[in-house]
Amino acid sequence: MGGFGIRAAFDIGRKSLRAQLAGLNVTGNNIANVNTKGYSRQEVTLASDFPMKTPDGVFGTGVKLEGVRRIRDKLVDRQLRNEIHTKSKNEALERVLNQIETTFNEPSETGLRVLISQFFDNFYNLANDPENSTTRFNLRESSKVLIEAFHRIDDQLQVLSDDIDFELRRSVERLNSLAAQVAELNTEIVSFEGASKGTANDLRDKRDIAIDEISEFIDIFPLEKPNGMVDVAAQAQTLVTSNFPVSLEVTTRSENGNLISEVIVTETGNVFEANNGKIFALVQARNEIIPHFRERLNILANELITKVNSIHRTGVGLQGTAMEIPKDNDFFTGNNAGNIDLSQAIKDDVNAIAAASRVDTILPNGEVITSGAPGDNKIALEIANLKQERVLSNGTESLLDFFNAIIGEVGIAAKEAQDNVRNEEQIITQFQNIRDSTSGVSLDEEFVNLIKFQRGFQTGARLITTIDDMFETLINM
Amino acid sequence: MRITDSFRFRVVTENLNRSRERLTDLQEQLASGKRINRPSDDPEASSNAMKLRSILETNFQFQENIQDGITQLTAQEEALNQVYEILAQVKEITLEGASDSVTIKSSLAQQLELILDNILEIANTKFNGKYIFGGTETLNKPFALNENVIKFDVDEPVVDYRGNLGKWNRQINENTTVEVNLNGKEVFDQAAGDGVNIFQMIYDIKRLMEQEDTKGVNAKIEDVDKGIEQILKSFLKVGTRKQLVLFNDDRFMTQNIQVRASMSNLEDTDFGEAFIAFKAEENALNSALSAGARVISPSLIDFLGPV
Numbered sequence: 001m002g003g004f005g006i007r008a009a010f011d012i013g014r015k016s017l018r019a020q021l022a023g024l025n026v027t028g029n030n031i032a033n034v035n036t037k038g039y040s041r042q043e044v045t046l047a048s049d050f051p052m053k054t055p056d057g058v059f060g061t062g063v064k065l066e067g068v069r070r071i072r073d074k075l076v077d078r079q080l081r082n083e084i085h086t087k088s089k090n091e092a093l094e095r096v097l098n099q100i101e102t103t104f105n106e107p108s109e110t111g112l113r114v115l116i117s118q119f120f121d122n123f124y125n126l127a128n129d130p131e132n133s134t135t136r137f138n139l140r141e142s143s144k145v146l147i148e149a150f151h152r153i154d155d156q157l158q159v160l161s162d163d164i165d166f167e168l169r170r171s172v173e174r175l176n177s178l179a180a181q182v183a184e185l186n187t188e189i190v191s192f193e194g195a196s197k198g199t200a201n202d203l204r205d206k207r208d209i210a211i212d213e214i215s216e217f218i219d220i221f222p223l224e225k226p227n228g229m230v231d232v233a234a235q236a237q238t239l240v241t242s243n244f245p246v247s248l249e250v251t252t253r254s255e256n257g258n259l260i261s262e263v264i265v266t267e268t269g270n271v272f273e274a275n276n277g278k279i280f281a282l283v284q285a286r287n288e289i290i291p292h293f294r295e296r297l298n299i300l301a302n303e304l305i306t307k308v309n310s311i312h313r314t315g316v317g318l319q320g321t322a323m324e325i326p327k328d329n330d331f332f333t334g335n336n337a338g339n340i341d342l343s344q345a346i347k348d349d350v351n352a353i354a355a356a357s358r359v360d361t362i363l364p365n366g367e368v369i370t371s372g373a374p375g376d377n378k379i380a381l382e383i384a385n386l387k388q389e390r391v392l393s394n395g396t397e398s399l400l401d402f403f404n405a406i407i408g409e410v411g412i413a414a415k416e417a418q419d420n421v422r423n424e425e426q427i428i429t430q431f432q433n434i435r436d437s438t439s440g441v442s443l444d445e446e447f448v449n450l451i452k453f454q455r456g457f458q459t460g461a462r463l464i465t466t467i468d469d470m471f472e473t474l475i476n477m
Numbered sequence: 478m479r480i481t482d483s484f485r486f487r488v489v490t491e492n493l494n495r496s497r498e499r500l501t502d503l504q505e506q507l508a509s510g511k512r513i514n515r516p517s518d519d520p521e522a523s524s525n526a527m528k529l530r531s532i533l534e535t536n537f538q539f540q541e542n543i544q545d546g547i548t549q550l551t552a553q554e555e556a557l558n559q560v561y562e563i564l565a566q567v568k569e570i571t572l573e574g575a576s577d578s579v580t581i582k583s584s585l586a587q588q589l590e591l592i593l594d595n596i597l598e599i600a601n602t603k604f605n606g607k608y609i610f611g612g613t614e615t616l617n618k619p620f621a622l623n624e625n626v627i628k629f630d631v632d633e634p635v636v637d638y639r640g641n642l643g644k645w646n647r648q649i650n651e652n653t654t655v656e657v658n659l660n661g662k663e664v665f666d667q668a669a670g671d672g673v674n675i676f677q678m679i680y681d682i683k684r685l686m687e688q689e690d691t692k693g694v695n696a697k698i699e700d701v702d703k704g705i706e707q708i709l710k711s712f713l714k715v716g717t718r719k720q721l722v723l724f725n726d727d728r729f730m731t732q733n734i735q736v737r738a739s740m741s742n743l744e745d746t747d748f749g750e751a752f753i754a755f756k757a758e759e760n761a762l763n764s765a766l767s768a769g770a771r772v773i774s775p776s777l778i779d780f781l782g783p784v
Contacts, residue, residue: 034482041481101515107527107744117531121538124648128545131606131615356613373643375607375615381646381654387535388651400531408524411516418517429491433484440481444777451781 006474008052009467012062016460019046019063023453026068030441031450038209040070040439042201067198070205073438077208080431081215081222085277087424088216090417092281093289096164097414100293103156106407112153113403115146116304120387126355127380131318136350140342143331147340150301154337157294164286165261169250171279172263175217179232179245181210186229187243193228200228214239219276235273237265248272260287289413296406298336299392304399305332305340307386315354315379316372317345329354331383355380489769496762503755506746513744526743529736536729536736539650543726546647549657550719552604557664557712559599560675563592564708567679568701574686575695582686589683593676597622597636600665600676610661613643619661620676636676638666649725655718664711673704 023044033039049064105111122139129135185207192200207230211222214232221233225242232240239246247266252259263272263279274280312331331353334340345352356372357379363369392402506512516523567589574585600620602609611619619640626635638661645658666674678700685693 098517101517106516107513107523107530113527113531114534117534121534121541124538124542128542128647129605373613373615373641375611375613375645376643377613377646381648385648401528404524404527404531407516407527408520411518411520411523414515414517415520429487432487436481436484436487437479440479440483442479442481445479447777447781 006467006470008059008061010464012060013460013464013467015049015062015064016463017457019044019065020453020456020460022065022068023449024457027446027449027453031443031446034441034443034446038205038212039441040072040201040205040208041441042068042070044068068201070199070201071439072204072208073435076431076435076438077212080428080435081212081220083424083428083431084212084215085217085219087421087428088278089276089281090420090424092278093285094414094417094421096160096281096285096289097410097417099160100157100290101410101414103153103160104407104410112146112149113400113407115142115149116400116403117387118142119146120384123380123384126353127377127384130355130377130380131374133318133350136318136353139353140346140350143342143346147342150297150337150340153297154294157290157297161286161290164282164290165250165252168261168263168279168282168286171217171282172248172250175214175239175279176245176247178210178214178217179239179247182207182214182230182232182240183243183245185210186240189228215277217277217279218274219280235275237270237272258287258291293406293410294337296402296409298338300399300402300406301337301340302335303392303402305334307389307391308332308383311379311382311386312354314358316356316358316370317349317354318351318356318374485772489765489773492765493762493769496758496765500755500758500762503751503758506751507748507755510746510748511744512746512751522743526740529740529743533733533736533740535651536733539648540726540729542647543649543722543729546649546655546657546722547719547726549604549609549645549647550715550722552602552609553657553659554712554715554719556599556602556609557708557715560596560664561705561708561712563596563599564675564701564705567592567682568698568705571682571694571698571701574682575691575698577691582689586683586686589679589686593635593679593683596665596675596679600661608640609658610664611640612658612660612662613645614640620665626680634674634677635680636666636674638662647722649722650729653725655722657718657722659711659714664708667707671703672707673700675704675707678704 023046026042026044030041045066045068047064047066049061051058052061106113108114119139119142122135122142126135126139185203189200189203189207192203211220211230211232214220218234218239220239223231223233225231229242230240231238231242237246248263249266250261251264252261254260261283263274263283264270265272274283309330309332313329315329329345330343331346332340333343343352354372355378356374356376359371359373361369361371387400388398390396390398390401392399397405505514513519513523513526570585570588570592574582597620600610601618607615608617608619611617617639619638621637621639623633623635623637625631626633640661642660642662644656644660646654647657649655665676668674678697682694682697682701685697
């Protein structure tokens with residue numbers, strides 16, 4: 001039969017039904033996944049089928065189903081991931097710095113600043129009334145409270161450091177599982193796409209979600225290879241090569257007497273470098289930020305101990321209580337925020353607190369008698385005046401100035417992290433909107449598609465019944 | 478731009494979140510009365526406010542020291558005032574004894590004996606548990622009668638000073654300490670120069686009266702005047718110090734008012750402003766809510782019947 005046959009018309013109808021059905025299918029899938037995280041909208045690609053050349057002219061042969069494609073803008077993906085790791089870095093930093101801020105608990109009427117101030121004020125009170133045991137008891141109590149505050153802050157910073165270690169380990173575990181996921185999906189995608197025509201849309205969505213999440217932890221450069229696999233590389237090392245994930249772990253080593261936590265590659269033992277993302281932030285907080293503030297606090301405590309002791313040593317306690325000047329006539333013991341304490345002599349007896357300067361009388365037999373006057377307040381006054389004295393930072397800051405500077409530093413760092421997080425949130429929202437605008441599902445649109453494909457199907461079916469009628473007419477002729 | 482459902486939902490949720498975040502922040506400012514609740518709220522202002530608070534606290538302690546100083550100086554002033562009044566009496570008695578009417582001299586001597594006891598008691602004044610004229614030897618009586626002189630008339634000073642020359646210093650500002658005591662030596666016992674030993678002087682006059690040595694008593698009038706002058710000088714010294722201390726207290730009170738005002742500017746919520754901002758934000762939230770409700774709900778589905 002030459003020319004255009006009735007069977008060809010049947011074929012057009014059949015292909016039409018198949019195409020509209022596929023469209024409905026994809027629309028249904030889109031609707032179902034409207035709230036699925038990371039889902040990219042899909043679209044059937046329809047094309048007119050190869051035309052048929054007949055003596056009567058060239059006729060179309062209906063519709064051809066070319067495949068289902070995922071609508072995704074890879075450029076936006078890359079930009080978004082760049083922002084995601086910056087945001088999660090700043091989020092982690094913000095959280096740590098806020099906790100440090102809370103630990104210092106300033107401005108407040110019960111924080112370390114007030115306690116240091118009260119400690120010295122109690123020395124003034126002692127100077128005002130050196131014979132009175134109440135002023136001595138008050139001074140000892142306020143010293144104890146100050147010491148406890150130093151211990152508490154030091155402990156809390158240690159706990160914070162331990163918490164970060166724990167979170168770091170958890171993050172690395174998650175990162176390992178994500179890397180394994182990407183490697184596995186690489187394998188699946190290649191085998192899937194090799195076996196059938198078209199792309200493995202949903203698997204690719206899954207892989208993109210995993211890579212998005214990886215970029216929360218570290219800064220990465222994913223690279224899709226021609227075979228469809230994605231290699232994920234970080235700064236210096238790769239995380240996933242084709243279907244091989246790298247396994248990471250956290251180790252702790254000692255550096256200059258401090259314990260440092262590091263992320264290393266299990267196989268090689270090399271340090272896994274990250275310049276951004278949550279893991280970078282946690283390592284930085286754990287190894288640099290917290291030790292920095294602990295160090296500053298230790299300097300403060302040590303200076304307080306040294307300066308108070310150096311003056312106290314030259315004085316004598318209240319006479320009349322069988323005063324025997326201990327060899328180590330110190331006020332404090334210890335040398336940092338963690339071990340600062342009251343000397344045993346003062347713990348035992350408040351009269352061991354030296355308010356008076358010491359007078360050494362040498363007896364004719366060479367014996368030295370040390371004494372002091374009960375109303376003498378020289379030593380108490382000297383210690384009290386340490387409050388104003390610029391003893392730190394090369395003589396530019398008093399103890400309180402130094403402490404205020406620590407608080408200022410925490411505040412500025414916390415504010416910076418907060419501001420960065422706010423900024424990143426806005427940028428990310430923009431990119432997410434752009435991504436959504438391309439890849440997201442619009443229910444209105446899908447609803448229109450639903451009707452479109454339904455109508456297409458109905459009309460396609462009508463075509464077939466019409467041709468069927470025509471056949472019957474032919475047969476009955 | 479293609480507006481998708483998750484896009485619409487995100488915009489609505491984020492607007493609401495932002496609005497609620499700002500409202501919570503304003504609410505905290507209004508409730509606490511503080512614009513700064515943690516250093517990161519405004520690191521610079523918070524750091525300045527902390528410095529100001531330290532100034533206030535330090536001033537407060539200086540004012541405590543000042544108060545204590547005033548209390549001590551006042552106690553000394555009162556004691557000196559009593560001594561002055563007694564010495565005026567001594568002068569009257571001495572003048573009386575210097576005249577030739579002999580008969581009452583023994584009774585004058587008796588009066589002087591009582592006065593000596595009296596003045597010794599004042600010299601041993603104890604205030605707040607401290608002997609105020611003992612220097613820093615505050616826990617033992619600074620002056621003691623030499624019994625040997627009274628009983629056997631040996632040639633020794635009639636009263637021993639057992640205190641020292643120690644100073645009670647009070648820190649009244651960052652750079653200044655003020656002595657808030659006069660030791661017993663300088664008040665009662667300035668043997669050298671223009672000064673006199675007041676106890677010895679009274680005792681000597683008493684002895685001269687007992688011996689009816691009118692000439693000798695007459696010669697002592699000058700000493701009594703010197704003694705009075707000595708007490709007045711001490712009185713003046715205490716007064717000047719009190720003045721200086723009070724001046725510092727005034728200065729701190731004025732400074733504190735200024736510091737409090739600056740602190741309030743830095744830290745405190747401007748209620749008018751915060752409340753207006755709160756109201757505005759509340760309106761914004763309400764608008765965001767009602768707009769959100771309208772944006773989210775309509776869909777093509779609402780307008781097409783079953784197909």
